[in-house]
Amino acid sequence: xxxxxxxxxxxxxxxxxxxxxxxxxxxxxxxxxxxxxxxxxxxxxxxxxxxxxxxxxxxxxxxxxxxxxxxxxxxxxxxxxxxxxxxxxxxxxxxxxxxxxxxxxxxxxxxxxxxxxxxxxxxxxxxxxxxxxxxxxxxxxxxxxxxxxxxxxxxxxxxxxxxxxxxxxxxxxxxxxxxxxxxxxxxxxxxxxxxxxxxxxxxxxxxxxxxxxxxxxxxxxxxxxxxxxxxxxxxxxxxxxxxxxxxxxxxxxxxxxxxxxxxxxxxxxxxxxxxxxxxxxxxxxxxxxxxxxxxxxxxxxxxxxxxxxxxxxxxxxxxxx
Amino acid sequence: xxxxxxxxxxxxxxxxxxxxxxxxxxxxxxxxxxxxxxxxxxxxxxxxxxxxxxxxxxxxxxxxxxxxxxxxxxxxxxxxxxxxxxxxxxxxxxxxxxxxxxxxxxxxxxxxxxxxxxxxxxxxxxxxxxxxxxxxxxxxxxxxxxxxxxxxxxxxxxxxxxxxxxxxxxxxxxxxxxxxxxxxxxxxxxxxxxxxxxxxxxxxxxxxxxxxxxxxxxxxxxxxxxxxxxxxxxxxxxxxxxxxxxxxxxxxxxxxxxxxxxxxxxxxxxxxxxxxxxxxxxxxxxxxxxxxxxxxxxxxxxxxxxxxxxxxxxxxxxxxxxxxxxxxxxxxxxxxxxxxxxxxxxxxxxxxxxxxxxxxxxxxxxxxxxxxxxxxxxxxxxxxxxxxxxxxxxxxxxx
Numbered sequence: 230x231x232x233x234x235x236x237x238x239x240x241x242x243x244x245x246x247x248x249x250x251x252x253x254x255x256x257x258x259x260x261x262x263x264x265x266x267x268x269x270x271x272x273x274x275x276x277x278x279x280x281x282x283x284x285x286x287x288x289x290x291x292x293x294x295x296x297x298x299x300x301x302x303x304x305x306x307x308x309x310x311x312x313x314x315x316x317x318x319x320x321x322x323x324x325x326x327x328x329x330x331x332x333x334x335x336x337x338x339x340x341x342x343x344x345x346x347x348x349x350x351x352x353x354x355x356x357x358x359x360x361x362x363x364x365x366x367x368x369x370x371x372x373x374x375x376x377x378x379x380x381x382x383x384x385x386x387x388x389x390x391x392x393x394x395x396x397x398x399x400x401x402x403x404x405x406x407x408x409x410x411x412x413x414x415x416x417x418x419x420x421x422x423x424x425x426x427x428x429x430x431x432x433x434x435x436x437x438x439x440x441x442x443x444x445x446x447x448x449x450x451x452x453x454x455x456x457x458x459x460x461x462x463x464x465x466x467x468x469x470x471x472x473x474x475x476x477x478x479x480x481x482x483x484x485x486x487x488x489x490x491x492x493x494x495x496x497x498x499x500x501x502x503x504x505x506x507x508x509x510x511x512x513x514x515x516x517x518x519x520x521x522x523x524x525x526x527x528x529x530x531x532x533x534x535x536x537x538x539x540x541x542x543x544x545x546x547x548x549x550x
Numbered sequence: 551x552x553x554x555x556x557x558x559x560x561x562x563x564x565x566x567x568x569x570x571x572x573x574x575x576x577x578x579x580x581x582x583x584x585x586x587x588x589x590x591x592x593x594x595x596x597x598x599x600x601x602x603x604x605x606x607x608x609x610x611x612x613x614x615x616x617x618x619x620x621x622x623x624x625x626x627x628x629x630x631x632x633x634x635x636x637x638x639x640x641x642x643x644x645x646x647x648x649x650x651x652x653x654x655x656x657x658x659x660x661x662x663x664x665x666x667x668x669x670x671x672x673x674x675x676x677x678x679x680x681x682x683x684x685x686x687x688x689x690x691x692x693x694x695x696x697x698x699x700x701x702x703x704x705x706x707x708x709x710x711x712x713x714x715x716x717x718x719x720x721x722x723x724x725x726x727x728x729x730x731x732x733x734x735x736x737x738x739x740x741x742x743x744x745x746x747x748x749x750x751x752x753x754x755x756x757x758x759x760x761x762x763x764x765x766x767x768x769x770x771x772x773x774x775x776x777x778x779x780x781x782x783x784x785x786x787x788x789x790x791x792x793x794x795x796x797x798x799x800x801x802x803x804x805x806x807x808x809x810x811x812x813x814x815x816x817x818x819x820x821x822x823x824x825x826x827x828x829x830x831x832x833x834x835x836x837x838x839x840x841x842x843x844x845x846x847x848x849x850x851x852x853x854x855x856x857x858x859x860x861x862x863x864x865x866x867x868x869x870x871x872x873x874x875x876x877x878x879x880x881x882x883x884x885x886x887x888x889x890x891x892x893x894x895x896x897x898x899x900x901x902x903x904x905x906x907x908x909x910x911x912x913x914x915x916x917x918x919x920x921x922x923x924x925x926x927x928x929x930x931x932x933x934x935x936x937x938x939x940x941x942x943x944x945x946x947x948x949x
Binding site: 316321322378385387405409487492495500503505506507508 | 633635636638639742745748750795796797798799800803804807811812813936937939940941943944947948
């Protein structure tokens, strides 16, 4: 390809929808150009972060070490709430929730990465991208319950799947485990958490300069090598973000477990909700704090992975080159 | 490479401390801001508008046009989950009294609210329909939890609950012939095709069955001791492991969906769900039983915040809920018994609402004579060993 054409293409903004979103380009001119560059921007974000995230989390941990009587907290330090977690069958719930969330996250990653790669680099048509963005977004115009409950009609005893299998003579009786079971809950999570995995991976792959890919090809690199040595390392920030955006909200999802699990698959979110409804706030706080600690511990492998390839700053610097 | 200043803004320690102090000021000021927002919520009160917090979708009589026509007030109803814990949270933690003028909830929950000063005592003299409410209804212990016998709630409607089942599919008799609660808890016919409440309430239903079947010695199914709860939970876990239950329902829609989608052959449910399913052509009936009924009552409570706000309007609205218009609308629609069924029947005849409406009002007299006459059991939703109930329900759900 002529160097002039390459240069022209590399100058083209990667953001796929002209007119939408921030001025987000690969030339290093700034991520949020509309924000005033002043220390008040930093303080503003800090304040929002402290008020909206840190203070509630600190209070949550604090409450988990207190006693409750009715709706009142008694300021006597105790580990009672943490003991309550185990009395409320906490361990199996926590382990089940983590296992399901981890399994679905891995499935999402396996499906989402090739899809995001194709969307970012496999197609040059904005129309195709726009179509797929719309398809990914449309379900989110519905409430989580509305877009989940349709699966009952599909997976139920008299549902579409059972009807088709029976009419084909594959089964004689409806298959019960298609709904209100753990496999059904896994399935129910895949749809709603696909876009949160796709978006960040798509963005990080989009930011990879095409010249890098072409250089690899010009040097005789096999596509597999290009994928392994260029695309995957540079997509790591998106993969990490995708894992976080998928795994963590899934732990707090009450809709799928309720509508698809039908009360047969007790997950953390429902347990915490149940504790709140009987006003055992301390045990609910302890369970939430325990999960928070587990999530922080689970970040370690991700941090180690990122450090092994030079750290976040190095990855972002590579993307801007 | 030169980094963008947008991304790598230099922040000195002194400057950060100054900024953090400012942020701290914002945090300190936050309660005042939140208080302002609460005041805004209070300001949402409008004269002539009743803000009604209903428990469960079945409390509303379709629409409120008749209420608005007969009282001259406007009704803004909000439907919340019928769960005492959710109700307590809303009232005691989230200051629901600032946002609502009337609460409707299970009678029996008010003791905690009365002790904490969250609701006002009822002045029956301000309700013209109050005197005619049967003393069997307005004087039950559920409504008068304190020693003085003060009434803290106005009984609005009640029912004696059982379960729905498909008589033809199960080869079981139809009402008024009785069937056993064994269809829900222990039956080969319904194995794997039963749904029960996703709530600690289910422990009380199972206790009622165990008591009737002689499986356990339980003094009060509605208010069990800790060891009784454990015994009942063990039994339910055994039945769950045997494969008795298809799922646990959470909402009214879940109940309808279980019937309509063919998931269950029997389900512990609300009577309106059976009426809805029958309306969709299903041959499902609501059980009559000799064993026990879950007798419950929805009562109206007045938030203490309303004391200097709009008490006259609130009493007018509650009086309408006791009257014939509400009864003649709610009973045919949901099958519930109101506190003044006599006024409902009178109203239906006077307004020529049709034979079916009159018939459903008369059917209620049967319900009062047969179902409410059973001694077992009135249910408050708030047992003394609430934490034990929740702990053992979690154990059951976790199997």
